[in-house]
Amino acid sequence: MMFSKEELHIMSFSDAPKLEEPSGYEAEECCIICGNKLENLKIGFNEKEQLYKYECANCDAVFVMPKNSARDERVLLKGKERNWPEHLLKALKFPFDAEIIESNDREFFDPEYDGPSLYDTVKVLEVFYSMKYGVDALIRKGRRTYQQTLCFMEAFDTDTDNYEELENYKRWREKYWLSDFIVALTGAMNEVQEQGE
Numbered sequence: 001m002m003f004s005k006e007e008l009h010i011m012s013f014s015d016a017p018k019l020e021e022p023s024g025y026e027a028e029e030c031c032i033i034c035g036n037k038l039e040n041l042k043i044g045f046n047e048k049e050q051l052y053k054y055e056c057a058n059c060d061a062v063f064v065m066p067k068n069s070a071r072d073e074r075v076l077l078k079g080k081e082r083n084w085p086e087h088l089l090k091a092l093k094f095p096f097d098a099e100i101i102e103s104n105d106r107e108f109f110d111p112e113y114d115g116p117s118l119y120d121t122v123k124v125l126e127v128f129y130s131m132k133y134g135v136d137a138l139i140r141k142g143r144r145t146y147q148q149t150l151c152f153m154e155a156f157d158t159d160t161d162n163y164e165e166l167e168n169y170k171r172w173r174e175k176y177w178l179s180d181f182i183v184a185l186t187g188a189m190n191e192v193q194e195q196g197e
């Protein structure tokens with residue numbers, strides 16, 4: 001980004017032109033902080049600089065970015081990055097019923113597997129940080145508890161705040177999440193490469 005926060009604050013933005021439909025398979029555009037649908041955001045446009053300004057009423061964030069921007073081209077003018085496990089632990093009301101909407105590998109490859117599987121309804125008891133998957137959930141099926149990747153589930157009751165929170169998280173994750181596991185792995189690989197040079 002070639003502008004400072006101060007410059008972006010005083011830059012003027014008019015109503016944004018209608019956004020083009022994404023072509024092919026692309027993750028749905030959303031608020032970079034909370035995952036709110038783009039259609040719920042107030043969008044301004046500065047034609048000369050080809051910059052968009054987004055204001056989100058759900059999380060109060062204001063950010064500026066060029067179209068199809070890279071990570072380092074996004075400037076947050078108001079609000080701060082979310083700690084998702086912490087946020088979800090506070091925002092979700094536990095326990096709640098959820099449906100499993102994606103299957104895990106063990107279902108197919110482990111004949112002994114009798115844990116939760118696709119389309120099961122389970123109870124979500126709590127959520128916590130996962131290095132590999134971002135946020136995992138502790139769930140109960142029958143008498144037993146299991147660990148399950150949160151984004152593989154959908155809140156059963158679509159009229160609840162829990163449903164909205166979870167869908168926003170999944171939308172944000174699809175578009176903006178970078179696994180700490182991958183970051184650590186690529187970091188380690190770069191180090192090995194540098195040592196080899």
Ligand SMILES: [Zn+2]
Pocket residue numbers: 031032033034035036056057058059060061
């Ligand atoms: Zn937001």
